[in-house]
Every structure is written in C-alpha cells, then in structure tokens.
Amino acid sequence: MTRLQTELDAIVRRLRALDTSTVPVDRAAAESALTSYLSAHNVPRKPVRWAVDAHEAFRLVAATDAWSQQDELFVAGERLGEIFREKGGSQTEAQREMAPDATVSWTLKELWDFVERFVRGEAVALSVPWYLYHPRHTPDRGRRLSTSDHWVWRRDKNLVELLSWVKSYFYCWRADTPLQQAVCRLLLRITRNLLDAYEAGLWIFWLTPSEIIALPRPALTLNGGVLHAESGPAVSWRGSDQRYFFLNGVNVSEEIAETPAARLDPRLMLFERNVDVRREIVRKVGVERVCEAFNARCIDSQGDYELLLLDLRDGLVRPFLKMKNPSIGVYHIEGVAPDCRTVAQALAWRNQSDIPPSVLT
Secondary structure, eight states, rough: OOOOHHHHHHHHHHHHHSSOOOOOOOHHHHHHHHHHHHHHHOOOOOOOESSSEEEEEEHHTTTGGGGGGHHHHHHHHHHHHHHHHHHEEEEEOOHHHHHHHHHHHHHHHHHHHHHHHHHOSSSSEEEESSSOTTSSSOOOGOOOOGGGGGGGGSEEEHHHHHHHHHHGGGGOOOSSSSSHHEEEEEEHHHHHHHHHHTTTTEEEEEEOOEEEEEOOEEEEEEETEEHHHHSSOOEEEETTEEEEEEEEEEEEOOOHHSSGGOOOOOOOGGGGHHHHHHHHHHHHHOHHHHHHHOOOOOEEEEEEEEEEEOOOSSSOEEEEEEEEETTTTTEEEOOTTTTTTHHHHHHHHHHSSSHHHHOOO
C-alpha cells in the first residue's frame, strides 16, 4: 500500500466513524482548521460568526454583501489546482496506478448524497430557506422565498462538497521529486483541515467582506441510511427550535411522526396531497385500520391491486386504489376518478395509460 493510500484510508475511517446523531461543536477547533484551509488558498483570515441554525444563517448572509465574495475561494482553488498541475509535471502510468482507488471516491459520494437528500434533494422538500416552495407540497411544510433570496444557498461552502473537490486532485498524485512531495503534503493538509473542521461540528460557511458566517452540522437520526425518527425530530440544531421530522426518508409533520400509531387518525390521509406522506400515514397506522376507519368495500381486485369504496363521512363514497409498492413492500391507498369501477380503469386513470405501472417503470 502506498503512503497516499495509507493516508487516505485513515481519512475514510474518520469519515465512517462520524456520529451524526450528536454534534458537539468545538468552535475553536473548527475555526482553527478553517483558518488553516483558507490560508493554503491565500484567503485572508476573518472573524467567524456562528449561526444557531439554518434560518439564522440565511438571515445573516442575506444581510451582507456575500455576493461579491462568491468566487473568492473558487478562484483561489482553481489557482491552487494550476500550481498542483504545473509543479507536479506530467504523470506516468506507474504514478496513475498509485492514485487512490474508488473507495475514497465512493465514501465521499455517499456522504454528499446523504447530505443532499435533505439539503437540496428534489425527492424530499423541507421547509428550510434553501428550498424554494413547490405547490405540490403541503403549505405547512413549505416556506416561500423570493427567487432573489435563493442566491444565499447557492453561495454556501459545504465542507463535504469541498472534500469531494479536493479528492479529485489525488488522482494526479506524483511524489518523485521534493517539489512534488511538497505539493502532496499540501494536498493532505487541505484534506485534513476540511475533515478536522467537519469533525469539530462545522458544516457550511460563507465568506463575506468582513467576516465568515458558519453553520454547524445538525444532529441527524437515521434508520437504514435514511432520515427516520418516531420520538423526536430527525434533523435539529442544538439550542434551536428549527426541527424537521422524517419517517423512512419522507418529510412529515410533527403530528404524523410523533403520534403513536394507535392514536394517529387515519383520516389525515384525506387531507394530505403528497403521495409519499400518505403512504407513510398508511404504513404507520396500518392498511387494515385505514380500511376499517372508512368502511372500505372491495369492488374489484387484480394481483396486488384492489379497488376500494371508502365512506369519507361527508356523504360521499369514493373509489380508492389499494396497491403495493414493490420496492419497499408497503401497501398504500390513492384516490382515483369517481367513475372508476374496476382496477383496470383506476390504473388507466392514474397512469393516463392502459399500460400497467410495472411496465411503465
């Protein structure tokens, strides 16, 4: 094993050992590591102001002229990359073989994908400032922002993302001369600086003309690699009331997440527009309780599909399609057009096609 691989394997072990459920922030350690990282890019040292949570960070950044500083670190990184390539010289086949294998790349990618799921992911919408409200999500979990304000969350410096960028330099690893060895040592220093800051509790920072605004990592509760908590928030910041609730990776309300299954009202699904949230309601209370609560009567069946008539307790009896999600093995129920009387009609209405979902997907 090469020295580079030994060093990077140690970094991978540190990443894997991180406990996401508790985040004790050591501000002094995080600021020291961040200062060292920025000095490697010749970015001047600035005082650090810590935000309590994402909402406060948004407010602080939006009130500054952070836009003018947006490219400072990017340009510095590009300049440093040019130096790495220039001082390192051309790469031989033997040196290419010394470059780290995909382990480092995949570990960082998994970390970034995990963060992205609740930061910027399209699949999960959080009522946090960095996600522009989308009308398909229920109003109590959406926070509308003007397009002009969205720039704040496009200018952040995420430590996991920066780690991913630094990692790419190692594929040009060269250490045959003293100058190349010095470049490699600088690369390892930068990587450790980022990881040190991340371990100390820093997640995102912004460069502004007069200071650095820092956002600590939130505490996360996971189950099977996805956000999930039934006795508290799945995403939270210490000392803040900004909290987000998830069941099986789906953003839900506090009521849905924390109410015991036996006390959760199945009728909540009638007022929920998001199909994923409806599925979590049914999964939690049980499809049998849902059917019992609405006096369900099956009028047609086809494989794992049933067409049910539900009494909505408002003078209406409406058809609902009961189906099994093959990927997670959970039944859920969706309303269909009032004139549907067979599973085939309900599927055609739902898919806008006569082709079964299994063929469409």
